[in-house]
Amino acid sequence: MSRLVRDLPGLGAIFETYADRRQPTKFFLNRPFDIAPDSGVAHDIDSLATLVREASGWLHAAGVRAGDRVALCKQNHFDYVLLSAAAARIGAIPAQLSGMAEPEVLAVLLRRLDAALLITETDILAAADESGVDLAGLVPRTICLDGPAKSATPLDDLRGAPVPPARVRTDQQPMFISHSSGTTGTPKLVVHSARTILQGMGKIEAVRLPIAGATRHDVACHATAFAHMRCIPWAGGMLRLAPAKQIIIADSDPAIAERVLRPHMPTYVEALPSTYQIWEDITSGPDTVFARTRLFLNTFDASHPATMRKFLNATKVRTAVWLHGYGQSETGPMATKLVTRQSLGEAGSRHPxxxxxxxxxxxxxLKVVNPDTMKDAKTGEPGLLMTQTSGHCLTYLGELDRWKAKVSGKWWNTGDWGVKTRSGAFVLMDREVDSVPDMSCIELEDVLPDRIPAVREAAVLSRPDGSPVPFLCTDDGTLDPEEWRAAVADLPPLAEPIVMTYDEMPRIGSGKIPRNVLRSRYLDNASTLSTGQWT
Structure with missing residues (x-):
């Protein structure tokens, strides 16, 4: 495996390399790329490589040079990866920022980045202006993808610029920056090299593993947050494994998924947990678009058993599985579990x-350590989860001390709370900052939607002066009190739930729920029961 991943092309060369190798995958989009609105929705590796070369010319014409940082902040689409590859092609360092981040957060991140260029869109600049934040004023130059804007150069003014020669950075140098989820506060800027993100994280992506690896016959669907670190090793892996088709969905609307997937009928599906929840509406009926799916995969956050059950029941493939992944921006994938219809067990079981x-x-x-002594915890004793992987990040840009505090020799402190079982498995219980003694909030977040069909999503938050508070999403923002009481009868004490519609629940670009926002809006910024020292 190590020899295989060592010859993975760097980000700046990846599309041109596979174009030279005549990579056969056909790519289908739910809408045209934002950087190429007239290019249609069907692509091959040659057209993607051409877009990367042309985009490197735009950046070079805008004054970007080797070693410069380029901030990308736009609406969700796979062209985040194409722009990152274009920047890396000329030796610059792309930094992907979610277009869904609050303007104040973007301002903090741009100041840390000290970027030479910002690539963004008119709506993002306008929303920031309305909040009193001048994003364009934080960088020397701004390119606006969709037209003219104050202090920004329209992309159309740069089209047709000469393509510069490639200048690829070494495997050890910083190559790519992405921000962490920010569910507990301002996101961290996570810095990776080719060694950590492609050769480290990319190991698992680049190998045709039994069951979990894409085959040349697969029709693979990818519906995710393309501004996230995850998409770089994924792109490298998918280009190497070369499934027959790659369906790229940038918008979570189930009607869009139905329209785009119906002609292709995917066999391999990766989506955000929040997208799976929204797509539950298209899992019923005798002939769903998931009827041929053999593998479902989630990253970024946990998927609930109730959601897994709907999708596994939607496919006609008898051996279909769900690959439940656990990872972080700083480390890539750390652990997995293959889930089948049978292993899900009975709906509503107390301990999924x-x-x-x-x-x-x-x-x-992985290992579990006592947070006070940092020594290995006993089997069955909750503690901090530590991981050892060649994919952990180089640093946090502008927060070196914070990064150093999480490094312990070859081990990385995930900031997550878990336990090692007698069988050698590791059970993820909570983020340490959200943990509650003698219970697991995220376990209850699995149980509640499984027991109450009307609940689409659940978040359980601790507070120092009472029982944990459940936040529940239903279609109409209401909940039957009797059904609630029956569902929680055998659970740890919980406060009365705060019920809202799915759209009212705050979310970040990867679909995760920012618990700090819930605390601010509904709990008067109540503190947690834990230290939060390793967020």
Missing amino acids: STRHMRPMPGITK
Whole structure:
């Protein structure tokens, strides 16, 4: 495996390299790229490589040079990856920022980046202006993808610029920056090299593993947050494994998914947990678009058993599985669990087994340590989860001390709370900052939607002066009190739920729920019961 991943092309060369190798995958989009609105929705590797070369010319014409940082902040689409490859092609360092981030957060991140260029869109600049934030004023130059804007150069003014020669950085140098989720506060800027993100994280993506690896016959669907670190090793892996088709969906609307997937009928599906929840509406009926799916995969956050059950029941493939992944921006994938219809067990069971995961042999290691002594915890004793992986990040840009505080020799402190079982599996219980003694909030977040069909999503938050507070999403923002009381009868004490519609629940670009926002809006910024020292 190590020899295989060592020859993975760097980000700046990846599309041109596979174009030279005549990579056969056909790419289908739900809408045209934002950087190429007239290019249609069907592509091959040659057209993607051409877009990367042309985009490197735009950046060079805008004054970007080797070693410069380029901030990307736009609406969700796979052209985030194309722009990042274009920047890397000329030796610059792309930094992907979610277009869904609050203007104040973007301002903090741009100041840390000290970027030479910002690539963005008119709506993002206008929303920032309305909040009193001048994003364009924080960088020397701004390119606006969709037209003229104050202090910004329209992309159309740069089209047709000469394509510069490639200048690829070494495997050890910073190559790519992405921000962490920011569910507990301002996101961190996570810095990776080719060694950590492609050769480290990319190991698992680049190998045709049994069951979990894409085959040349697969029709693979990818519906995710393309501004996230995850998409770089994924792109490298998918280009190497070369499935027959790659369906790229940038918008979570189930009607869009139905329209785009129906002609292709995917066999391999990766989506955000929040997208799966929204797509539950298209899993019923005798002939769903998932009827041929053999593998479902989630990253970024946990998927609930109730959601897994709907999709596994929607496919006609008898051996279909769900690959439940656990990872971080700083480390890539750390542990996985294959879930089947049978292993999900009875709906509403008190202790779902979906979070009993194992590290990947030869790729990652996990252990649990006591947070006070940092020594290995006993089996069955909750503590901090530590991981050892070649994919952990180089640093946090502008927060070196924060990064150093999470490094312990070859081990990385995830900031997550878990336990090792007698079987050697690791059970993820909570983020340490959200943990509650003698219970797991995210376990209850699995149980509640499984027991109450009307609940689409649940978040359980601790508070120092009372029982944890459940936040529940239903279609109409209401909940039957009797059904609630029956569902929680055997659970740890919980406060009365705060019920809202799915759209009212705050979310970040990867679909995760920012718990700090819930605390601010509904709990008067109540503190947690834990230290939050390792967020």
